Each structure stands twice: as structure tokens, then as C-alpha cells.
Amino acid sequence: MLALEDAAVATSGxxxxxxxxxxxxxxxxxxxxxxxxxxxxxxSVTVVARSCMAADAWATALMVRGGAEGPALARRMGLDVLLLERDSGGLSETPVGPLFEAPADLVQEA
Incomplete structure (x- = not known):
């Protein structure tokens, strides 16, 4: 769950x-x-940005860049991104940015 203020979220997948x-x-x-x-x-690639237009554009662009190049680009651009990639165990997450890279003591298990 994300609580947003003056921000928007978009996902491409x-x-x-x-x-x-x-x-x-x-x-x-x-x-x-x-x-x-x-x-x-x-x-999928989920991006939180100041506008929905920016979040959607970055989500699509990072989808195209893929799991190898996308996270590095997101870090360079200072974006908050969550990439989900398929692997043999199902899905793995790659969080980028302070919104998704929460310290372990703040993460609550569902």
C-alpha cells in the first residue's frame, strides 16, 4: 500500500x-x-513521480530498458521504482529509491 501526497503512481507490465x-x-x-x-x-515496473504523466512515461521507458539497465537508469534519475521480474521461484523485486528501499525495521509483513 502506498500513501501518496502530491504524487502519482503508474505501472507498466x-x-x-x-x-x-x-x-x-x-x-x-x-x-x-x-x-x-x-x-x-x-x-512490471511501478514508478512514483510528481505527475501521472511522468510516472507513466518512466514506467514504460524502464520496462523497455529491462531489469539489467532499468534500475541503474532509475538511480541516476533519482526515481522511486519497483521492478518485478520473473524467475524460477516466481517473482523477484528490485526496489530503487527511498520510497521502495525502506529500512528493514520499517517493513511490515502482511
Missing amino acids: DYRHWVELGGRRLSHTMDPARGGPLTGAPA
Whole structure:
């Protein structure tokens, strides 16, 4: 749960709009370098920013950059981001920024 004040949140992901073709999961988001759908992208990228327009733009851009390059870009830009990536155990989280990198003593288990 996020309590926001003077901020907005947006999430981009492939968990709602995707197609499986030849055993590969293809996102609805396009990779400009390939000229086709993203492959191997994070499951989702959530961004908190001052405006919804900025949050949405960054969420999509970081989705395209992927799990390897996205977190580094988010750190350079001072963004608050949560990336979810698929792995053999389900989903793993990569938090970036003070909003998502909460100290362990402040994190409450559900």
C-alpha cells in the first residue's frame, strides 16, 4: 500500500496484455531497438513521480530498458521504482529509491 501526497503512481507490465508465440511471451510494449515486442522484459515496473504523466512515461521507458539497465537508469534519475521480474521461484523485486528501499525495521509483513 502506498500513501501518496502530491504524487502519482503508474505501472507498466506484460501481465495483462501479451501473447505467447512459439513458446515465447511477447509484451504489448514495443522495443524500439528491435522494432518488435519486448522479450524478456520485467513482469512490471511501478514508478512514483510528481505527475501521472511522468510516472507513466518512466514506467514504460524502464520496462523497455529491462531489469539489467532499468534500475541503474532509475538511480541516476533519482526515481522511486519497483521492478518485478520473473524467475524460477516466481517473482523477484528490485526496489530503487527511498520510497521502495525502506529500512528493514520499517517493513511490515502482511
